[in-house]
Amino acid sequence: MSETMRYRPRRGRLTPKTRFDVALAQRAGRHPAHWVRARWSALATVICLAAAVLGAQWYGGEHWRIGEVTVQNNGGVPVEAIIGASGLQGEHFHFADLDAAAKAVDDLPGVEAALIKCRWEWRAACTITIQPARPMALWQSRSGNVWNDFEGRVQIGQENMPAQLFIRVEDGALPTPGSRLDPRLLRALNELIAVQPNVTRYSYSSQFGLMWMNDRKWRVRLGDAPYDGAMSDKLRLAQALQKQLVDIGIEARILDVRFLEAPYYVVE
Numbered sequence: 339m340s341e342t343m344r345y346r347p348r349r350g351r352l353t354p355k356t357r358f359d360v361a362l363a364q365r366a367g368r369h370p371a372h373w374v375r376a377r378w379s380a381l382a383t384v385i386c387l388a389a390a391v392l393g394a395q396w397y398g399g400e401h402w403r404i405g406e407v408t409v410q411n412n413g414g415v416p417v418e419a420i421i422g423a424s425g426l427q428g429e430h431f432h433f434a435d436l437d438a439a440a441k442a443v444d445d446l447p448g449v450e451a452a453l454i455k456c457r458w459e460w461r462a463a464c465t466i467t468i469q470p471a472r473p474m475a476l477w478q479s480r481s482g483n484v485w486n487d488f489e490g491r492v493q494i495g496q497e498n499m500p501a502q503l504f505i506r507v508e509d510g511a512l513p514t515p516g517s518r519l520d521p522r523l524l525r526a527l528n529e530l531i532a533v534q535p536n537v538t539r540y541s542y543s544s545q546f547g548l549m550w551m552n553d554r555k556w557r558v559r560l561g562d563a564p565y566d567g568a569m570s571d572k573l574r575l576a577q578a579l580q581k582q583l584v585d586i587g588i589e590a591r592i593l594d595v596r597f598l599e600a601p602y603y604v605v606e
Contacts, residue, residue: 401460401461401462402430402431402432402458402462403428403429403430403431403462404426404427404428404429404430404431404434404456404462404463404464405427405428405461405462405463406461406462406463406464407421407424407426407427407463407464407465407466408463408464408465408466409421409465409466409468410465410466410467410468411467411468411469411470412468412470413448413468413470413471414448414470414496414499415446415447415448415449415468415470415493419446420443420446420449420452420466420468421466423439423442423443423445423446424439424440424442424443424454424464424466425438425439425442426439426454426456426464430462431456431458431462434456434464436454436456439454440452440453440454443466443468446491447471447486447487447491447492447493447515447516448470448471448487448491448493449468449469449470449471450469450470450471450472450487451468451469452466452467452468452469453466453467453469454466454467455467471487471488471489471491472487472488473485473486473487473495473499473500473501473502474486474487474488474501474502474503474527474531475501475502475503475504475505475527476495476499476501476503476504476505477495477505477507477512477513477542478497478504478505478506478507479506479507479512481512482494482512483495483496483497483512484512484513484515485499485501486513486519486524486527488528489518490518490519490521490524491517491518492513492514492515492516492517492518492519493515493516494515502531502538503527503530503531503538503539503540504538504539504540505539505540505541505542505548506539506540506541506542507541507542508541508542508543509543509544509545510542510543510544510545511544520562522562522563522564523547523548523562523563525562525563525566525568526547526548526560526561526562526563526568526569527548529563529566529567529568529569529570530548530550530560530569533569533570533573534550534573537550539551541557546559546561546594546596547559547560547561547562547596548560548561548562552576552580552593554580554584554589556580556590556591556592556593557591557592557593558573558576558592558593558595559592559593559594559595559596560572560573560576560595560596561596561597571598572595572596572598573595575595575598575601576593576595576601579593579595579601579603580593583603588603588605589605589606590603590604590605590606591604591605591606592604
């Protein structure tokens, strides 16, 4: 019996015999690397999204919210009022409007100016430094005291606080804390400081306005200042009227120059 020998090419890695082997080899050589790249890309995307979410939560969390607000040199203005007016507590460190906050504090009675500085050291905190307003007039009555600054803003005062003018309220209500003086009244106070710098004490009546006791102990009713220079005009009129009365031997008790066109006097 004879045996027929056939030539069979030697199989190697690069010379598969059948089409199935070729296709299998091509598939095995191509898809695993692509799949690995896709998997890493998806994993990187998930990690980036998770980091972005965690970062957003941290950036919007309490570490970046202004919690501590310190007030310095408030000069009698309530700390709570200053912090409340600023609106800083709870605001985000990077989005807080410090200019608007300083302007709101500036508008408070008793505040001349405000400087706000904020810092972040794993916690957000701010410091408000106050330049107190200068007291212009202290209004005194049995029911209490208030004072106003040179812009006319009114707040509660103390008996011994320094001021350029001291006004005793004889009748009527005190100026309301948190409000502003009537512009005519504020103008009158400014002019009296200018024209009578040595006079610091006046009286006030809701009916007669500002009043002053002159050197003869006559009460001079001045009212308020409806225009610039009104107090100067009224004081000159009061001086002229006083001279006329003294020259003719009349000792008056009251000089009323509230209305320049119709002054009058009251004798004992």
